[in-house]
Amino acid sequence: xxxxxxxxxxxxxxxxxxxxxxxxxxxxxxxxxxxxxxxxxxxxxxxxxxxxxxxxxxxxxxxxxxxxxxxxxxxxxxxxxxxxxxxxxxxxxxxxxxxxxxxxxxxxxxxxxxxxxxxxxxxxxxxxxxxxxxxxxxxxxxxxxxxxxxxxxxxxxxxxxxxxxxxxxxxxxxxxxxxxxxxxxxxxxxxxxxxxxxxxxxxxxxxxxxxxxxxxxxxxxxxxxxxxxxxxxxxxxxxxxxxxxxxxxxxxxxxxxxxxxxxxxxxxxxxxxxxxxxxxxxxxxxxxxxxxxxxxxxxxxxxxxxxxxxxxxxxxxxxxxxxxxxxxxxxxxxxxxxxxxxxxxxxxxxxxxxxxxxxxxxxxxxxxxxxxxxxxxxxxxxxxxxxxxxxxxxxxxxxxxxxxxxxxxxxxxxxxxxxxxxxxxxxxxxxxxxxxxxxxxxxxxxxxxxxxxxxxxxxx
Numbered sequence: 467x468x469x470x471x472x473x474x475x476x477x478x479x480x481x482x483x484x485x486x487x488x489x490x491x492x493x494x495x496x497x498x499x500x501x502x503x504x505x506x507x508x509x510x511x512x513x514x515x516x517x518x519x520x521x522x523x524x525x526x527x528x529x530x531x532x533x534x535x536x537x538x539x540x541x542x543x544x545x546x547x548x549x550x551x552x553x554x555x556x557x558x559x560x561x562x563x564x565x566x567x568x569x570x571x572x573x574x575x576x577x578x579x580x581x582x583x584x585x586x587x588x589x590x591x592x593x594x595x596x597x598x599x600x601x602x603x604x605x606x607x608x609x610x611x612x613x614x615x616x617x618x619x620x621x622x623x624x625x626x627x628x629x630x631x632x633x634x635x636x637x638x639x640x641x642x643x644x645x646x647x648x649x650x651x652x653x654x655x656x657x658x659x660x661x662x663x664x665x666x667x668x669x670x671x672x673x674x675x676x677x678x679x680x681x682x683x684x685x686x687x688x689x690x691x692x693x694x695x696x697x698x699x700x701x702x703x704x705x706x707x708x709x710x711x712x713x714x715x716x717x718x719x720x721x722x723x724x725x726x727x728x729x730x731x732x733x734x735x736x737x738x739x740x741x742x743x744x745x746x747x748x749x750x751x752x753x754x755x756x757x758x759x760x761x762x763x764x765x766x767x768x769x770x771x772x773x774x775x776x777x778x779x780x781x782x783x784x785x786x787x788x789x790x791x792x793x794x795x796x797x798x799x800x801x802x803x804x805x806x807x808x809x810x811x812x813x814x815x816x817x818x819x820x821x822x823x824x825x826x827x828x829x830x831x832x833x834x835x836x837x838x839x840x841x842x843x844x845x846x847x848x849x850x851x852x853x854x855x856x857x858x859x860x861x862x863x864x865x866x867x868x869x870x871x872x873x874x875x876x877x878x879x880x881x882x883x884x885x886x887x888x889x890x891x892x893x894x895x896x897x898x899x900x901x902x903x904x905x906x907x908x909x910x911x912x913x914x915x916x917x918x919x920x921x922x923x924x925x926x
Contacts, residue, residue, distance in 0.1 A: 534691050535691060535692060536585065536588075536592070536593060538686065538689065538692065539577075539580055539581065539585070539593055540593060540596060542580065542682060542686070543573070543596075544600065546572050546573045547569070547572070547573060547600050547601065547604050549572045550568040550571065550572040551568075551604060553571065554568045559571065559667070559670070560663075561663060563656065563657055563660065564649070564657070564660065564667075565605070566605050567663070567667050569610055569614065570642065570645050570646060570649065570667065570668075571667070571670065571671045571674050571675075572674070573597075573601070573614065574617065574641065574642045574645060574671055575614075575617040575618050575620065575621035575637070575638055575642050575644070575645055575675065576618075576621070576638065576641075576678060576679040576682070577594060577597050578590060578617075578619060578622030578625070579621050579625045579634060579638065579641075579679060580679070580682065580683070580686075582625050582626050582629075583629075583683060584686065584692055584694065586803055587740055587743065587845055590622050591619075594615060594618045594622070595615070597614070597618070598611050598614055598615045609648050609649060610648070610652070612648055613646075613648030616644050616645075616648065617642060617643075617644040620637075620640050620641045620644050621637040622637075624636060624641075625637040629742075635676060638672060638675050638679060639672060642672055642675060646664060646668050646671070649664075691801065691802075693803070698742060698746055698801070701746050701749075701750075701800065701804070702745065702746045702749040702750075708750065708753055708756075708798050711756060712753060712756055716756055716759035716764075716765050717765065718762070718763075718765040718766075719752050719756075719759060719762060719764055721764070722764050722859070722862075723750075723752055724749070725858050725913070726751065726851065726854050726858050727744075727746075727748035727749045728745075729854045729906065729910070730744045730745065730747075730850050730851050730854040731744055731745040731748070733853075733854065733902055733906060733909075734846075736901065737846060737850070737898055737901065739845075739850060740847055743847050744850055744851060747803070747804050747806075747847060747848065748807065748851045748855075750791075750795060750800060750804055750807060751807045751811045751851055752787065752791065753794050753795065753808070754786070754787035754788055754790035754791025754792070754794060754808065755791075756790075757787065757794075758783060761783050761784070762787070772820075776824075777821070777823040777824035777836075778824060778831075778835055781817045781820040781821070781835060784817055785817065785838055785839070788809050788812055788838060789839075791808040792805060792808050792809065795808060806844070807847075807851055809838070809839070809840065810840075810841060810843045810844060810845075810848035810849075810852065811851045812838040812852070813840055813888040814837050814839070814840040814841075814888070815883075815886065816833070816836055816837050816886070817836045817837070817838070818836075820836060821833065821836035841891075842887070842888050842891055842892075843888065843891065843892040845892065845893065846892055846893055846894055848892070849888075849889055849892030849894055850902070852883065852888060853880065853883060853889075854906065856879045856883060857875065857876050857906055858910075860875050860878070861875050861876075861910055869911060872907060872910055876906050876910065877903060880902070880903050884899070
């Protein structure tokens with residue numbers, strides 16, 4: 467039996483849905499078969515927290531809760547709905563008979579915003595739909611369920627357009643309005659004489675939701691695996707030990723990473739991708755080079771150390787910077803969204819310089835020894851970094867590049883990546899690739915523009 471458990475593997479994409487099935491079972495037992503009193507409420511929450519912690523720590527069942535961010539956010543929703551039920555029992559806002567109003571007061575439309583904040587490029591629909599199941603079981607009201615679902619999808623969409631405080635408040639305002647209107651439709655049928663209570667419920671819900679949202683974001687940021695925009699931005703700061711180490715021990719790699727991050731962020735903004743994630747991911751995409759910085763051309767001062775190595779050995783050193791980068795990233799607790807940039811920015815590309823060198827010595831050399839292990843980019847963000855990294859490295863080899871040379875280099879790099887199939891899983895359309903080529907050419911030209919030579923002081 468032990469042997470079977472050890473062999474059992476579940477694909478990462480199924481983890482949230484297994485979680486959905488198990489937690490829906492918890493919801494069903496909690497709301498349909500058990501009565502709610504204060505002692506039971508405390509006991510149940512303690513039991514659920516202990517059980518989920520044990521299941522996560524228990525190696526045999528750890529795969530059930532592999533997505534820690536998703537699981538944590540759903541646990542937060544569980545607590546919020548439980549608070550709404552306590553509010554319903556105590557009726558401290560005097561909303562009777564509109565008990566569903568406490569769901570608006572404690573839960574409202576913040577689930578969509580929290581999803582966008584911490585899940586970032588991952589789909590938020592799973593968490594919103596799963597939370598809607600909890601709302602349905604808690605309220606047994608289809609209007610409250612649909613209102614919650616639509617309100618949170620609206621708030622998530624608004625916040626994703628511009629991730630700052632003003633838009634966050636606007637997202638809560640719009641999402642809560644949708645939720646309130648759906649509840650109002652139900653209340654008009656049930657008890658139209660008491661509908662006036664909405665006049666104070668809606669503004670109160672806005673204030674409570676904004677404070678709950680900002681408070682939760684700060685609290686969740688304390689967890690090592692949760693990253694809001696503010697916390698993510700601090701990662702790429704020069705005070706980060708990894709960045710500082712790169713700057714001192716691999717200055718060429720640091721300069722290359724800064725250039726790639728600036729270029730990639732500009733492209734991501736124009737394409738509607740996650741610009742902050744792209745910039746931070748680009749800063750860490752080559753951290754594996756810190757292990758052997760002297761073997762990478764941008765850090766070489768003097769004789770090339772690959773001169774006396776066999777092509778297979780050189781290729782192995784170059785390839786290893788990916789695995790070493792992943793190890794370093796996990797050692798320094800970088801989020802998984804950033805770790806993905808390390809292997810995906812190289813994909814399964816061929817290390818051509820050493821492969822062609824090996825072919826001269828042995829025409830039957832195994833090509834696989836000279837290819838990165840992958841995977842190829844699985845998102846627009848990692849694909850943008852791959853394109854920018856490739857182009858920046860190719861442009862760097864040009865001496866005094868002209869406008870025409872830069873245009874040809876960008877075009878050649880993109881065609882090469884497309885022909886090798888490196889971009890086929892990135893969700894980048896052909897139109898977007900044309901936009902990338904145009905914008906990247908303009909950005910590189912602006913960085914490498916010709917400067918005017920200042921005249922020297924004439925001699926008497």
